[in-house]
Amino acid sequence: MRKRQLSVLVAAVVAAGGGIVVWQRDDTPVRSRPPATTVATVAVERTDLSTARTMPGTLGYGAPKAIKAPEGTVTWLPAVGATVKxxxxxxxxxxxxxxxxxxxxxxxxxxxxxxxxxxxxxxxxxxxxxxxxxxxxxxxxxxxxxxxxxxxxxxxxxxxxxxxxxxxxxxxxxxxxxxxxxGPARVGQITAQLGDPAAEGVLTLTGSAKAVTVPVATAELDTIRAGTAVQVELPGGRTTPGTVTRIDRDAREPEQGADEGAAAEVDVTVTIKDAKAVRKLDSAPVQVSFQGESRDDVLAVPVAALLALSEGGHAVQIAGGALVAVETGMFAKGLVEVSGDGLDEGTLVVTAS
CATH class of the missing domain: 1.10.101 (Muramoyl-pentapeptide Carboxypeptidase; domain 1)
Incomplete structure (x- = not known):
């Protein structure tokens, strides 16, 4: 790979979508050196990368829909669990x-x-x-x-x-x-008593078939689509296949107590393919694994070690040495796949954190 000139603008990418620190470097002779400073370094590692993600979800009958009327008084109610047609x-x-x-x-x-x-x-x-x-x-x-x-x-x-x-x-x-x-629905919860105003809410409905609801941050929806195949891990460790059947369009703010800066979320509904696998469960916490791409046995560095070159492309800086232009591949879980002249497993490179 052809080495790039060192008259470049270098940017340390602190995190994907995060802040950028910029400084100028050129090939003008330096007459005096500033006091030495300590920089953070990290070793290039050889590893497997994957964009697959596992997220917590809840087995039930899907997201509830509240039913109410403009006016009137509730005079009869169905039973919880009844199927309405x-x-x-x-x-x-x-x-x-x-x-x-x-x-x-x-x-x-x-x-x-x-x-x-x-x-x-x-x-x-x-x-x-x-x-x-x-x-x-x-x-x-x-x-x-x-x-x-x-x-x-x-x-x-x-x-x-x-x-x-x-x-x-x-x-x-x-x-x-x-x-x-x-379509057919299931009475999930009764929210009124006989004699209550119907305008204040009567009951909630869910789908009639069991499904998994997964709260997903809006920033993580890029690879999730309706029809996406998933694996659902049930209590006890057994897994069963499922399919994404619905992605809500209305995002909600994080719940109280969530980490500062937490992203808004939407509910993703996953349908279980084998109804027999969950026939003994009406509700349960589960783990849902979303498939993704993978790269095996590649060189990788933290994203924070990646530098943007002013003429385009990226580089990493060898600890105590020069910049090395790199080709980037997959980004996954804070790491980025890299290849370049002089890079090998164990090579120390400068990182911003």
């Missing part, structure tokens, strides 16, 4: 059933006029059809793909559904009449 009442508000529908768009307005269209109407139409009600044909030309129209046939189907569900038969659906969920 499409068309079934979730709870009763002012003694009227609040019915479960499946979909991705919550009802956000009262559907009370023929000709209304939107994704919320599509949720109603799809659920009525799934429950066996005839809604009639939809117009061929709809305002947007994915929308549906609140037709006379839909209104007639709503009336029949309301009669059988114990709702007032009006042909009108109010957002307070239903709860839209992505």
């Amino acid at each position: 499409r068309g079934r009442p979730l709870y009763r508000n002012d003694d009227h059933p609040v019915v479960v529908l499946y979909g991705s768009t919550p009802l956000f307005r009262k559907l009370d006029t023929a000709g209304l269209n939107g994704r919320d109407v599509r949720v109603v139409v799809d659920n009525l059809r799934a429950l066996g009600y005839r809604t009639g044909d939809q117009p061929v030309h709809k305002p947007r793909p994915g929308d549906a129209v609140y037709t006379a046939g839909t209104i007639q189907a709503v009336r029949k559904w309301q009669q059988e569900a114990g709702l007032a038969v009006t042909g009108t659906i109010d957002p307070a009449d239903v709860v839209v969920l992505p």
Whole structure:
């Protein structure tokens, strides 16, 4: 490797994403030397590097979703652990059933006029059809793909559904009449008592299948994607495979008592592939190993020993000697893979810490 000129700007990278200390060095003859100072050194090591990470998680039924109503009084509640499905009442508000529908768009307005269209109407139409009600044909030309129209046939189907569900038969659906969920759910916790205001919270729901929730710092999400394969270590040391199925989009601040400077976190949901592996556990602390890249038998130094050259690239400084330009490879757990002329296992290099 060609040695670089020593007329360079050298920067010690204290840590990935951390601060940088900069100084100027040139080849002008030095007439007087400053008093000698002690510098920290570290030996180049030969090791295996890996970006795989293991993080603590909790086995349960996934992150809970709180359910509440704009107004009303709670008059009936399900049991904790009950599975709620499409068309079934979730709870009763002012003694009227609040019915479960499946979909991705919550009802956000009262559907009370023929000709209304939107994704919320599509949720109603799809659920009525799934429950066996005839809604009639939809117009061929709809305002947007994915929308549906609140037709006379839909209104007639709503009336029949309301009669059988114990709702007032009006042909009108109010957002307070239903709860839209992505699929079957499990009652995780009851947060209200009979007679409590429904606006203060009624219950929480989780997924119906067991899953692992892993709090992950936002800065560590770079290699975690939906579909990523993981290994879950259960209490007792047994491992079972899993898959990342959800990464929350809403970050939260670190909990009280966390280290100063701790990053915001999001919940990553991991689904267990073999349900039998956790059939005897409803909740438990687990360890989740996320796969990553690896390099075997490479030379590595702490990231703090890496210097940035003004003309580009990186170098390390031999203890008591010159700069050596290096090629960098994998960064992992505070170390960086390096190769360069004169570098070998045990070579002492200057480090910033």
